[in-house]
Amino acid sequence: MIVDLHNHTKLCNHAEGEISEYIEKAIECNIKYFGFSEHAPMNFDEKYRIGFHQMKEYEQSIIDAKEKYKNSIEILLGYEVDYLKGYMDERVLNADVDYLIGSVHFIEEWGFDNPEFIGNYKDQDIDLIWQKYFDAIEEMAKSKLFDIVGHLDLIKIFKYMPSKNINKIAKNALLAIKEADMSVEINVAGFRKPIGEAYPSLSLLKEIKKLSIPITFASDAHKPEQVGLYSDEATQMAKSAGYNECVLYRKRKRKFIKF
Numbered sequence: 001m002i003v004d005l006h007n008h009t010k011l012c013n014h015a016e017g018e019i020s021e022y023i024e025k026a027i028e029c030n031i032k033y034f035g036f037s038e039h040a041p042m043n044f045d046e047k048y049r050i051g052f053h054q055m056k057e058y059e060q061s062i063i064d065a066k067e068k069y070k071n072s073i074e075i076l077l078g079y080e081v082d083y084l085k086g087y088m089d090e091r092v093l094n095a096d097v098d099y100l101i102g103s104v105h106f107i108e109e110w111g112f113d114n115p116e117f118i119g120n121y122k123d124q125d126i127d128l129i130w131q132k133y134f135d136a137i138e139e140m141a142k143s144k145l146f147d148i149v150g151h152l153d154l155i156k157i158f159k160y161m162p163s164k165n166i167n168k169i170a171k172n173a174l175l176a177i178k179e180a181d182m183s184v185e186i187n188v189a190g191f192r193k194p195i196g197e198a199y200p201s202l203s204l205l206k207e208i209k210k211l212s213i214p215i216t217f218a219s220d221a222h223k224p225e226q227v228g229l230y231s232d233e234a235t236q237m238a239k240s241a242g243y244n245e246c247v248l249y250r251k252r253k254r255k256f257i258k259f
């Protein structure tokens with residue numbers, strides 16, 4: 001992938017490695033536009049994100065890296081923001097960054113992608129939680145607060161699959177994403193999880209293409225060695241869905257890049 005906008009730093013307490021190590025791996029992988037999107041602060045689940053008091057430190061360290069590496073790669077600055085009602089904060093939503101990724105990691109405050117709480121799946125109607133998840137994605141798009149949809153079908157992470165047709169469950173969410181003029185990332189983190197495939201699935205990606213929704217790429221690296229992994233699979237998948245360009249953002253303005 002030539003663009004990779006979703007990567008973390010050790011500031012979020014569940015990633016490792018130095019910013020420079022992530023960037024050097026990206027250069028090695030021929031990534032031309034590399035973005036950091038740290039888990040934005042919020043007053044919930046504080047253990048897995050930076051604090052509000054670290055925003056300046058985070059932003060400045062990425063800006064410094066942008067300058068340092070400007071002759072080899074373009075570094076971009078973003079946040080991955082949880083769409084969670086009652087917890088989103090103006091300091092994040094109005095941050096002076098290149099883009100905001102909107103992600104749903106909670107269904108009614110249940111951190112469904114966290115292995116710590118995997119036991120909860122046993123008590124759930126799987127069709128219902130899939131629908132609740134995509135309802136949250138739809139609401140997130142309708143909020144028009146974000147540029148990119150993070151890992152669109154993350155709810156498949158542990159392979160608890162619904163009996164209903166997934167494209168149908170996701171339909172209204174996709175229409176809202178189109179209406180909000182957002183982009184969807186092809187996020188390869190799913191290859192590292194029980195589901196063993198990218199977010200979104202190829203089947204959903206084809207629906208996304210039918211709606212002419214732009215795409216971008218995401219390593220979602222939490223370690224330097226995860227940068228650029230499964231890059232060929234991601235590019236191949238985008239091509240087979242009919243894409244030949246992806247997007248990046250500078251100061252919340254979208255730009256298309258051929259790949």
Ligand SMILES: [Zn+2]
Nearest residue numbers: 008014039222
């Ligand atoms: Zn993370």
Ligand SMILES: [Zn+2]
Nearest residue numbers: 080103150151
């Ligand atoms: Zn995420």
